[in-house]
Amino acid sequence: MGKTYTSRLPDEMAKDIEEIVEIEKLDRSSIIRRLLDKGINQWKEEYALKLYQNKKISLGKAAEICSLSIWEFLDKLAEKKIPLNYDVDDLLDDIKTIEDLDKK
Known part of the structure; x- marks a missing residue:
């Protein structure tokens, strides 16, 4: 089962x-769980986007935080017009990795 939380809500929210x-x-519990789930997912997305934009985490880690694939997270970056953190050094590392894989 899950954990029970209690909270006092403002009248307007109730x-x-x-x-x-x-x-x-x-039922009310199902609705509250759905709303919390949406809110938590939105928070995770905003958090991951902020960390990625500030170059605190990698693309893969940001996608993981959001429970998205890298491709889905790339779509989020495009939606928010956040540039990809990928420079020449990253490209050279990727080329070396591909070359190493090709040798196997």
């Missing part, structure tokens, strides 16, 4: 949740 419950025809 009202919004009740409206969503009515629209979706689901």
